[in-house]
Amino acid sequence: MADASQPHVLDSLDKSLAAWASEAGAPGYRVAQVRKWLFEKRAVDWAAMSDLPKALRSDLAERFRLWSAQVARHTHADDGTEKLLLSLADGGQIECVLLRDRDHERRTICISTQVGCGMGCVFCASGLDGVDRNLTAGEIVEQMLQLQRLLPPDERLSHIVVMGMGEPLANLDHLLLALDEARRDDGLGISARRITISTVGLPPAIDRLARHEANYRLAISLHAPNDELRNQLVPVNKNIGLAAIMAAADRYFEASGRRLTFEYVLLADINDRPEHARQLARLLAEREALLNVIPYNPVAGLPYQTPTPDRRLAFRAILEQAGIRVKFRHRKGNRIDAACGQLRRSQQPLPLVEL
Numbered sequence: 001m002a003d004a005s006q007p008h009v010l011d012s013l014d015k016s017l018a019a020w021a022s023e024a025g026a027p028g029y030r031v032a033q034v035r036k037w038l039f040e041k042r043a044v045d046w047a048a049m050s051d052l053p054k055a056l057r058s059d060l061a062e063r064f065r066l067w068s069a070q071v072a073r074h075t076h077a078d079d080g081t082e083k084l085l086l087s088l089a090d091g092g093q094i095e096c097v098l099l100r101d102r103d104h105e106r107r108t109i110c111i112s113t114q115v116g117c118g119m120g121c122v123f124c125a126s127g128l129d130g131v132d133r134n135l136t137a138g139e140i141v142e143q144m145l146q147l148q149r150l151l152p153p154d155e156r157l158s159h160i161v162v163m164g165m166g167e168p169l170a171n172l173d174h175l176l177l178a179l180d181e182a183r184r185d186d187g188l189g190i191s192a193r194r195i196t197i198s199t200v201g202l203p204p205a206i207d208r209l210a211r212h213e214a215n216y217r218l219a220i221s222l223h224a225p226n227d228e229l230r231n232q233l234v235p236v237n238k239n240i241g242l243a244a245i246m247a248a249a250d251r252y253f254e255a256s257g258r259r260l261t262f263e264y265v266l267l268a269d270i271n272d273r274p275e276h277a278r279q280l281a282r283l284l285a286e287r288e289a290l291l292n293v294i295p296y297n298p299v300a301g302l303p304y305q306t307p308t309p310d311r312r313l314a315f316r317a318i319l320e321q322a323g324i325r326v327k328f329r330h331r332k333g334n335r336i337d338a339a340c341g342q343l344r345r346s347q348q349p350l351p352l353v354e355l
């Protein structure tokens with residue numbers, strides 16, 4: 001059981017370990033050893049770090065918590081997807097997911113950045129009760145390590161999508177620290193082009209991300225092709241507006257050179273009409289972009305439905321005829337591709353994948 005009074009070492013790994021090594025009189029290479037145990041050898045606790053002298057392991061255990069969360073539930077699906085419900089030290093709960101793509105040998109994780117979400121998207125499970133707090137950098141790194149431990153020793157994580165509970169750009173400081181650990185060679189070694197950050201579109205934070213040294217992939221959750229409808233579906237849009245978001249997205253593309261992704265959750269009889277597809281095509285025209293359309297995955301307690309196959313086909317045809325690069329996501333991957341809006345902080349067991 002984690003001792004919540006101890007500092008969480010993953011919150012600021014380099015600083016914590018450097019201070020420890022200096023105070024404990026441990027040579028610098030001990031820090032590298034600890035990092036290796038954490039990221040490569042997947043140690044479950046300080047005691048497992050068997051090439052460190054026992055006294056140093058005890059010293060580390062007295063100073064720091066290695067884990068701040070406990071796995072409250074672990075769910076498996078037939079397709080290899082696994083989901084963890086984590087209970088945080090203050091009682092908050094978040095979810096994170098591991099997706100295995102056997103065709104491409106991808107091992108993708110979807111991680112959360114906040115307890116709850118304050119963006120208020122009306123179809124979303126994660127934001128039903130608003131936001132409680134930002135996750136710490138350590139709590140974000142911990143999700144990566146907990147999910148990595150689900151893999152056999154000869155498999156590595158290959159991709160990260162920041163699409164779990166919360167608005168990532170509302171917790172950018174901690175997210176960037178955590179992603180630094182994901183990218184480092186002595187961290188998880190996952191390159192920025194394999195890391196996607198999803199947002200409803202917060203222009204100042206998008207601009208800040210554009211100035212960051214790592215060119216992460218950016219996915220913008222549109223969900224509506226005009227402000228009138230988007231104000232209803234994504235209420236935070238009232239204070240921002242699509243024009244400002246698209247302009248920020250264009251600036252990000254110019255700065256990063258990364259093709260943009262736009263996400264569109266397709267809701268029956270709400271945003272799935274032919275005129276919506278035509279407006280969407282006009283909005284995305286002449287942009288270097290991929291459009292991911294995710295037929296809605298119904299959430300208990302919310303009134304929204306999955307569009308019929310005919311509606312989906314018609315929507316897709318209009319976009320393709322307009323030359324938009326579009327992908328429809330299978331429902332199997334819905335919990336990953338559209339995890340934003342699908343993860344819930346409920347304690348009730350949820351079916352992991354609805355095929």
Ligand code: SF4
Binds near residue numbers: 121
């Ligand atoms: S869909 Fe995403 S941004 Fe919107 S409320 Fe849910 S978690 Fe937040």
